[in-house]
Amino acid sequence: MRFLPVFLDLKAGPVVLIGAGELLRAKLRVLAAAGARLRVHAIDGNHDLGLGSKDAARIEILASDPLTADLSGVVAVVCAGAGDVGVAMSARAKAAGLPVNVMDDLEHSSFIFPAIVDRGDVVVAVGTGGSSPVVARRVREKIEALLPARIGELAEFIGTFRKSINERIAEFPLRRRFWERVIDGPIGAAVLAGRNSEADASLRAISDPAAFARADKPEGSVTLVGAGPGDPDLLTIKALRALQDADIVFHDELVSPEILDRIRRDTTRVSVGRRIGKPGIGQDAINKRMIEAAQSGQRVVRLKGGDPFVFGRGGEEVEALRAAGIAYSIIPGITAGLGAAADFEVPLTYRHEASRITFLTAHKARDAENVDWSTLTDARMTLVVYMGVTAAPAVRAGLFAAGRSPETPVGVFARVTQPDAQGAIGTLRDLPELARRIHGGPAILIIGDVVRHAGSLRQTPKQLISDLLEAAE
Numbered sequence: 295m296r297f298l299p300v301f302l303d304l305k306a307g308p309v310v311l312i313g314a315g316e317l318l319r320a321k322l323r324v325l326a327a328a329g330a331r332l333r334v335h336a337i338d339g340n341h342d343l344g345l346g347s348k349d350a351a352r353i354e355i356l357a358s359d360p361l362t363a364d365l366s367g368v369v370a371v372v373c374a375g376a377g378d379v380g381v382a383m384s385a386r387a388k389a390a391g392l393p394v395n396v397m398d399d400l401e402h403s404s405f406i407f408p409a410i411v412d413r414g415d416v417v418v419a420v421g422t423g424g425s426s427p428v429v430a431r432r433v434r435e436k437i438e439a440l441l442p443a444r445i446g447e448l449a450e451f452i453g454t455f456r457k458s459i460n461e462r463i464a465e466f467p468l469r470r471r472f473w474e475r476v477i478d479g480p481i482g483a484a485v486l487a488g489r490n491s492e493a494d495a496s497l498r499a500i501s502d503p504a505a506f507a508r509a510d511k512p513e514g515s516v517t518l519v520g521a522g523p524g525d526p527d528l529l530t531i532k533a534l535r536a537l538q539d540a541d542i543v544f545h546d547e548l549v550s551p552e553i554l555d556r557i558r559r560d561t562t563r564v565s566v567g568r569r570i571g572k573p574g575i576g577q578d579a580i581n582k583r584m585i586e587a588a589q590s591g592q593r594v595v596r597l598k599g600g601d602p603f604v605f606g607r608g609g610e611e612v613e614a615l616r617a618a619g620i621a622y623s624i625i626p627g628i629t630a631g632l633g634a635a636a637d638f639e640v641p642l643t644y645r646h647e648a649s650r651i652t653f654l655t656a657h658k659a660r661d662a663e664n665v666d667w668s669t670l671t672d673a674r675m676t677l678v679v680y681m682g683v684t685a686a687p688a689v690r691a692g693l694f695a696a697g698r699s700p701e702t703p704v705g706v707f708a709r710v711t712q713p714d715a716q717g718a719i720g721t722l723r724d725l726p727e728l729a730r731r732i733h734g735g736p737a738i739l740i741i742g743d744v745v746r747h748a749g750s751l752r753q754t755p756k757q758l759i760s761d762l763l764e765a766a767e
């Protein structure tokens with residue numbers, strides 16, 4: 295390591311910035327965003343630096359020669375696109391004992407700029423010793439994706455309590471444990487979810503901070519996570535983080551193996567799946583086991599296919615968690631209907647053709663009174679039907695009775711966003727036949743004029759061959 299990352303106090307004095315053109319403007323934006331006071335020498339004489347009026351108080355634009363400018367009180371000198379003037383300026387700054395950066399010129403620089411992740415009080419600097427700013431930027435992107443957006447707020451939140459906790463817990467190791475428990479527990483989670491006043495109240499409610507730090511049982515929590523329809527790259531960044539942080543994951547059977555692969559290796563996994571024909575352990579038992587795990591201090595993730603609140607019984611689980619007084623949060627996922635729409639290029643709304651969407655389940659559609667078909671008559675309403683494959687004949691009968699045309703376009707889409715996704719498109723008249731053409735679930739129906747716009751159906755080579763054989767028979 296040649297360059298040690300340190301953090302410069304920009305309140306201590308102005309930064310002198312010398313240069314020209316777009317390079318100067320780019321550096322100016324970086325320094326202005328960091329809140330620096332600046333003395334800028336635009337040596338090409340172009341003083342139009344695109345500054346807003348709010349910058350005017352902090353940024354002085356000077357026409358004088360930088361090589362003779364007064365450097366007293368200055369905290370650093372930066373040259374961007376300054377050519378020979380930069381080299382001369384570097385010698386001056388070094389003689390004056392000031393840190394100096396000449397852009398893309400390690401020889402004349404005593405410090406270099408890292409790539410920055412800026413989250414308020416939390417700042418991450420990434421450097422490559424000046425050898426590859428592009429590599430530094432790639433690393434920064436990865437860190438950006440990992441850090442919660444509100445991590446800076448968490449640091450600030452802790453900052454406001456630090457003094458009072460220091461006074462109340464004298465021993466340093468115990469103090470550290472106190473903060474670890476706050477950050478890793480429900481209070482930290484509340485700040486990261488933007489529920490600051492709740493976090494504030496919870497922290498103030500800790501009457502004996504030392505005892506809180508000593509308690510050997512950490513506070514558990516439950517996170518309901520939407521896993522999306524199968525493609526692991528469709529997990530949200532938050533979902534991925536929750537999977538990495540979990541001590542135990544209760545997952546549905548629908549969740550794809552590729553997504554389960556994203557769970558931390560040493561995390562306990564429990565399949566609580568229900569699938570057609572298989573009862574699973576039952577909702578009450580799931581609730582009970584989640585609550586027990588959280589009460590024993592574990593970070594629990596309840597991982598569900600698609601979105602937890604779309605035919606996922608997330609609502610019932612939240613009610614049980616509330617009743618048990620367990621801290622919980624909810625991370626949405628991409629629901630199967632949206633996955634199908636994107637995968638098979640079916641726009642769910644379309645000017646003049648579809649102005650509303652209904653998501654419905656046909657789970658119990660065979661009992662006619664379970665679905666009120668008379669509310670689904672509007673031809674400009676796209677229907678997205680979950681659990682509709684085995685009930686396809688009942689769906690068709692119900693929609694015919696509601697007056698929907700037999701010519702209404704229909705798509706049956708299976709295993710959407712997964713490598714072996716499959717689709718069949720036709721009309722409402724043929725719906726049961728289309729459903730039969732699908733080999734293996736889960737599958738979803740989209741019904742409405744918009745299905746006309748579907749892109750070409752993807753088929754796996756294996757599927758294609760079996761279809762050809764079938765056609766040849």
Ligand code: SAH
Nearest residue numbers: 600601604606629630680681709710737738
């Ligand atoms: N919460 C889930 C839905 C659970 S109900 C979500 O938001 O997607 C289960 C039904 O969802 C299945 O019967 C099927 O209709 C649909 N489904 C789930 N995953 C699917 C997938 N990958 N492809 C097609 N349909 C899917």
